[in-house]
Amino acid sequence: MSFFDILGLALRNLREAKLRAALTTMGVVIGVAVIVTMTSFGLGLQRNTVERFKNLDLFNEVQVFGRDLNTVLESQLDRKPEPASEGGENKEPKKPGNKRQAKSSERPLTDAALGEIAALPGVAYVEPTVRFSVYARANDRVRQELIGGVRVPNGASRFQHFAAGQMLGAKETDAAIVDESFISEHGFKQAADAIGQRIEFLAPPDEVGSLSNASRRNEGGAEQRASGKAEKEAGISSSPTRRADDTAAESDNTTAALGEATAETETDEPLTFFGLPLEDSGESSRAGGSGLVARTFRIVGVLKNEVEKGSGGNRRFRGMMPAANIYIPLRAANEWKATHRGMMEQVALQLARRSGLIDTEETEGYQAATVRVSDPAAMKNVVERLRESGFNVFGLFTELDEIRTFFLIVNATLGLLGGISLLVASFGIANTMIMSILERTREIGIMMAVGAEDREIKLIFFVEAAVIGLMGGIVGALAAWSIDKLSNRLAYQFILAPRGEPFIDFFSLPPYLWLGAILFAMAVAVAAALYPAARAARIDPVKALRHD
Amino acid sequence: MLEAREVSKIYQMGGGVVAALDRVSLSIKEGEFVALQGTSGSGKSTLLNLFGGLDSPTHGDVMFDGRSLAPLSKKEMARYRRASVGMIFQNFNLIQTMTAEENVSLALAFGGWRGRERTRRARELLMRVGLGERAMHRPAELSGGEQQRVAIARALANRPRVLLADEPTGNLDSTRAGELLSLLREMVTRDDLTILMVTHDDQLAARFSDRTIHMKDGRIEGMRDEG
Ligand SMILES: Nc1ncnc2c1ncn2[C@@H]1O[C@H](COP(=O)(O)OP(=O)(O)OP(=O)(O)O)[C@@H](O)[C@H]1O
Ligand SMILES: [Mg+2]
Numbered sequence: 169m170s171f172f173d174i175l176g177l178a179l180r181n182l183r184e185a186k187l188r189a190a191l192t193t194m195g196v197v198i199g200v201a202v203i204v205t206m207t208s209f210g211l212g213l214q215r216n217t218v219e220r221f222k223n224l225d226l227f228n229e230v231q232v233f234g235r236d237l238n239t240v241l242e243s244q245l246d247r248k249p250e251p252a253s254e255g256g257e258n259k260e261p262k263k264p265g266n267k268r269q270a271k272s273s274e275r276p277l278t279d280a281a282l283g284e285i286a287a288l289p290g291v292a293y294v295e296p297t298v299r300f301s302v303y304a305r306a307n308d309r310v311r312q313e314l315i316g317g318v319r320v321p322n323g324a325s326r327f328q329h330f331a332a333g334q335m336l337g338a339k340e341t342d343a344a345i346v347d348e349s350f351i352s353e354h355g356f357k358q359a360a361d362a363i364g365q366r367i368e369f370l371a372p373p374d375e376v377g378s379l380s381n382a383s384r385r386n387e388g389g390a391e392q393r394a395s396g397k398a399e400k401e402a403g404i405s406s407s408p409t410r411r412a413d414d415t416a417a418e419s420d421n422t423t424a425a426l427g428e429a430t431a432e433t434e435t436d437e438p439l440t441f442f443g444l445p446l447e448d449s450g451e452s453s454r455a456g457g458s459g460l461v462a463r464t465f466r467i468v469g470v471l472k473n474e475v476e477k478g479s480g481g482n483r484r485f486r487g488m489m490p491a492a493n494i495y496i497p498l499r500a501a502n503e504w505k506a507t508h509r510g511m512m513e514q515v516a517l518q519l520a521r522r523s524g525l526i527d528t529e530e531t532e533g534y535q536a537a538t539v540r541v542s543d544p545a546a547m548k549n550v551v552e553r554l555r556e557s558g559f560n561v562f563g564l565f566t567e568l569d570e571i572r573t574f575f576l577i578v579n580a581t582l583g584l585l586g587g588i589s590l591l592v593a594s595f596g597i598a599n600t601m602i603m604s605i606l607e608r609t610r611e612i613g614i615m616m617a618v619g620a621e622d623r624e625i626k627l628i629f630f631v632e633a634a635v636i637g638l639m640g641g642i643v644g645a646l647a648a649w650s651i652d653k654l655s656n657r658l659a660y661q662f663i664l665a666p667r668g669e670p671f672i673d674f675f676s677l678p679p680y681l682w683l684g685a686i687l688f689a690m691a692v693a694v695a696a697a698l699y700p701a702a703r704a705a706r707i708d709p710v711k712a713l714r715h716d
Numbered sequence: 717m718l719e720a721r722e723v724s725k726i727y728q729m730g731g732g733v734v735a736a737l738d739r740v741s742l743s744i745k746e747g748e749f750v751a752l753q754g755t756s757g758s759g760k761s762t763l764l765n766l767f768g769g770l771d772s773p774t775h776g777d778v779m780f781d782g783r784s785l786a787p788l789s790k791k792e793m794a795r796y797r798r799a800s801v802g803m804i805f806q807n808f809n810l811i812q813t814m815t816a817e818e819n820v821s822l823a824l825a826f827g828g829w830r831g832r833e834r835t836r837r838a839r840e841l842l843m844r845v846g847l848g849e850r851a852m853h854r855p856a857e858l859s860g861g862e863q864q865r866v867a868i869a870r871a872l873a874n875r876p877r878v879l880l881a882d883e884p885t886g887n888l889d890s891t892r893a894g895e896l897l898s899l900l901r902e903m904v905t906r907d908d909l910t911i912l913m914v915t916h917d918d919q920l921a922a923r924f925s926d927r928t929i930h931m932k933d934g935r936i937e938g939m940r941d942e943g
Contacts, residue, residue: 173825614809618823619798710771713809
């Protein structure tokens with residue numbers, strides 16, 4: 169007897185008792201619909217949650233920290249007392265120093281180290297964190313702004329949404345993008361007005377010339393001429409791409425200058441800067457102010473402020489990289505940082521060099537960098553490798569695992585609830601099968617008399633049950649799909665739309681879910697037929713054939 | 717071909733014990749047409765079931781082709797029923813929800829016949845018993861005699877070597893019964909078919925069979941060779 173013969177017999181049996189088969193199948197339909205709907209809701213919840221975090225770059229970025237020079241200095245320099253030391257007391261303060269060192273990485277985050285990290289499998293790119301504050305003038309207003317260096321091209325979601333203009337181009341060296349708060353602080357009416365405008369970064373007069381500025385040479389010729397002193401100093405200085413170590417020699421003078429500057433700016437008067445009126449549009453003030461202009465950038469884009477509704481207003485935290493008001497190309501930011509070092513940093517570097525802690529050629533490296541992976545799944549491995557290489561790492565990668573575990577439990581619970589309804593259906597199947605055997609005892613006896621094997625008798629019942637499972641599964645999956653669609657529709661129409669919120673798909677119905685549910689329904693149905701089938705095979709043909 | 721050695725079949729009925737067969741010994745040669753006669757309840761159907769492999773004896777041995785059926789597994793027993801013997805039951809035992817052709821076809825399916833071959837053979841078998849016209853009818857739409865002929869067609873479906881027939885002519889008029897038994901007789905002579913047939917009709921038994929066996933109360937009472 170071929171499989172098709174058995175299938176034919178099974179289908180014939182179902183047809184003979186259509187209503188009963190339909191009612192039995194109904195139980196499976198409900199069971200599968202409940203399983204699939206519940207689980208698809210759980211999966212939808214998971215997807216929406218993870219997606220939300222992913223959109224914030226919380227799962228595909230981590231921060232690595234380089235060796236913190238201050239920490240190293242505090243713990244190491246005690247051993248090598250510099251000018252006049254305190255002798256034997258230096259062993260005691262070592263303890264807290266060590267503790268802090270545990271927080272800091274063992275390795276400095278130099279350009280070479282960044283290259284090494286970028287070469288790790290799974291790493292999309294590494295972006296060192298270069299941040300500094302500067303007085304920036306735009307639209308004739310000076311404000312203190314936080315500047316950030318940006319790697320171009322950049323995959324961070326922070327740079328996905330622009331109110332006007334676009335992202336920095338790969339080749340642009342003097343372009344900048346700003347955020348919306350910059351726009352309002354500098355008195356632009358709307359974001360689009362700022363596009364193409366200049367931002368001038370101000371610096372103490374004796375630092376102004378320390379960096380020959382390509383942009384200043386290109387644009388604003390009049391200004392250049394006016395600031396003769398700056399021009400001269402620019403002539404003396406060396407290449408524009410000098411790094412921190414090159415400027416170390418000048419540090420002694422600049423430290424003094426910076427000290428003065430900070431002392432005076434503390435008053436924080438918006439209208440004056442170093443005693444010069446800044447917001448006057450008069451020629452004299454422009455000329456005077458321009459003496460402080462160290463570098464000029466052109467605004468090419470305005471970032472949209474990402475305002476998260478109902479979660480405490482404006483959330484600026486996106487991804488692992490700290491936010492800034494103005495973003496300039498990484499290279500320009502590095503150049504600026506090298507020439508306009510903070511006083512404390514300069515002292516730390518000098519101390520480190522003199523103590524022989526680092527070479528005169530060496531820099532302290534970056535404080536931190538953002539490592540972006542191409543796939544969140546690779547994160548674990550990348551983090552492991554980073555730690556092996558001696559870097560400290562911070563990120564939410566463990567939270568992703570925790571979220572997954574949490575949803576695994578949620579989904580399992582939801583699936584289990586659905587499973588219970590399918591269990592109930594399985595009793596219905598068993599019941600139907602036993603009824604059918606009682607009705608068909610004689611028929612089974614006849615089949616045995618003409619040579620049916622036990623296996624064949626059982627198979628007929630299994631196939632019959634599997635057909636019930638399959639039909640119920642398919643209809644149940646379709647029902648679940650309809651429920652999902654309908655729920656989404658209703659939720660949108662009555663909850664989301666009245667609040668002006670966009671459509672959200674609350675469910676996730678991947679093929680493995682409904683296919684799995686159908687297969688599961690078939691398996692449950694066949695399992696329910698195990699006992700009836702065994703009972704059918706045990707029928708005594710003589711007795712079955714005797715009764716009329 | 718068929719042999720029963722000291723075969724007993726004992727049924728436990730509440731307190732009492734019923735011996736449907738009581739130490740029956742019997743041997744049927746290949747190509748022999750044997751008629752089985754006896755009063756109601758004498759154990760004829762029980763003996764047929766034992767030879768047909770549907771039941772097993774309480775004592776004694778049932779042999780087919782010189783081999784005992786006792787050591788056969790359930791599966792081997794099914795194969796034996798499928799290939800070696802064909803049975804016609806007293807109450808026809810046709811599947812009511814299937815047409816005549818489907819009933820015959822079912823037996824052919826268990827015998828390994830497939831597709832068009834099977835349909836062709838089912839038609840041919842029904843034609844041979846004179847039911848070509850009625851192939852698509854269900855048992856309920858057929859007369860008792862017609863149902864009996866469907867049962868005969870089904871019993872012969874897998875070309876068995878032995879035919880066990882429980883009153884195949886019970887519902888036929890004497891002309892029809894004569895025709896049918898001629899057909900069976902012809903198969904015995906031509907194809908070496910062995911037949912054990914229960915009948916109440918002395919005349920038919922005398923006319924077509926080689927030998928008549930008489931049973932009473934589960935025992936063989938006597939045998940008569942028909943000239
Ligand atoms: N399953 C059973 N349980 C109890 N007794 C049985 C069973 N099957 C048969 N018998 C008994 O065995 C005896 C023989 O029955 P069997 O059916 O063989 O008779 P038979 O010769 O075929 O009669 P008939 O001519 O009426 O068909 C009967 O007395 C019957 O009651
Ligand atoms: Mg009988």
